[in-house]
Every structure is written in C-alpha cells, then in structure tokens.
Amino acid sequence: MRTTQHDQTAASEPPIASRRHHLYNILAWLCFGLGFVGMLVPLMPTTVFWICATWLWLRSRPHRVRFLIEHPRFGESIRRFLESGEICRTGKTAAVVGMAGSLAIWIALATPGWPFILLVGGILALVALWILTRPEGPRPAPAPTQMAVTLDTDAWARAKPPANPPG
Structure with a gap:
C-alpha cells in the first residue's frame, strides 16, 4: 500500500x-x-x-x-x-447593497422585534463599515472616450479585379 x-x-x-x-x-x-x-x-x-x-x-x-x-x-x-x-469598488458596492437588501427582505418576511432588528442591523452596519474601509487597489486604465474613424472611399476605386474572373 x-x-x-x-x-x-x-x-x-x-x-x-x-x-x-x-x-x-x-x-x-x-x-x-x-x-x-x-x-x-x-x-x-x-x-x-x-x-x-x-x-x-x-x-x-x-x-x-x-x-x-x-x-x-x-x-x-x-x-x-x-x-x-483589497476589495474592488464593484465588490464593495455589491456587498453593501446585498446586505441592505437582505436585511430589508428579512424584516419584511420574518417581522422580527425591534431588538433583533437593531442587533442584526448593527452587525451588518459594522461589517459594511469594515468592507468600505478596505483598500481598492489600482484603478484600471480608463478606456478611450473618443475614437477617430476614417473612411477611405478612394480605396474602392483602387481595388483590383479578381485574377481569374468567373466564366
């Protein structure tokens, strides 16, 4: 073995x-x-x-x-x-929005008492604060906002006919 x-x-x-x-x-x-x-x-x-x-x-x-x-x-x-x-900005946003949404859904469906709402809401707020204070790292390079496009109409006139025409 x-x-x-x-x-x-x-x-x-x-x-x-x-x-x-x-x-x-x-x-x-x-x-x-x-x-x-x-x-x-x-x-x-x-x-x-x-x-x-x-x-x-x-x-x-x-x-x-x-x-x-x-x-x-x-x-x-x-x-x-x-x-x-590091946590990217999108990840931070998704986490905080997800926690707030989950809290709202939990309150609507479970209808807990105020002490539980404050306890869970406080814990989620502390976690959200911790997430928001994490570094984000380097930002990605921005994409170019303008792109120059040119159309060469003379290229159509310069196009060569096929070497072996059909027929």
Whole structure:
C-alpha cells in the first residue's frame, strides 16, 4: 500500500492539529458549496464564501486552493484579497447593497422585534463599515472616450479585379 505525502504529514501531526485540519477541511467544503449556490441564487455572494474556503484550505489542504485562485472569473478577486486585503469598488458596492437588501427582505418576511432588528442591523452596519474601509487597489486604465474613424472611399476605386474572373 502506498502512502502519500498527505498521509505522512497527517501521521506526524498531533491529534488536535489533525482534528483541526479535518474541521477546516469540512468548513472549507461548506463555504465552497455555499459559494457555488451563490452563483445561482441572486443576492447570495460567491466570492466571500470562496475567500473563506481558500483561507480554510490554506490551513488544511493547500493543494485545493489552486482551483479557486486560478478561477477565470473569481480568482483575481480572491487572490487580491488574500495578498493585500483589497476589495474592488464593484465588490464593495455589491456587498453593501446585498446586505441592505437582505436585511430589508428579512424584516419584511420574518417581522422580527425591534431588538433583533437593531442587533442584526448593527452587525451588518459594522461589517459594511469594515468592507468600505478596505483598500481598492489600482484603478484600471480608463478606456478611450473618443475614437477617430476614417473612411477611405478612394480605396474602392483602387481595388483590383479578381485574377481569374468567373466564366
């Protein structure tokens, strides 16, 4: 029976660290699944859950992180947040609007009492404040606002006839 590097590492770890790695792995899969659901369900985030999954997998199964940081759509956001704590302006806007919308929907559907509304609203406000204070990173270069288009009508007159005319 062959032993892998992971098996050898797990065998040399103390039992508490091994249990923590298993817990992190389970939580990472849960976050990954929630992020996947977020790709399909409006107002549910994907990137936030995948950032959490990446963080957890970096501490339990680092080889699983490559898929997320190389993802064509979400990889750059995950990488920038993990490397320098940056959140793009679009991500900040989406997060804050999503939290406010979720709070409004929760209040409308669940009709909680004022103490719960203030507690949840306060927590969401603190999270929104934290998100808004994260750096945004360099702005992308603006696209040119004007483009010069010219039409060379003389080119039609200079066009050569086909070398082998049909017929």
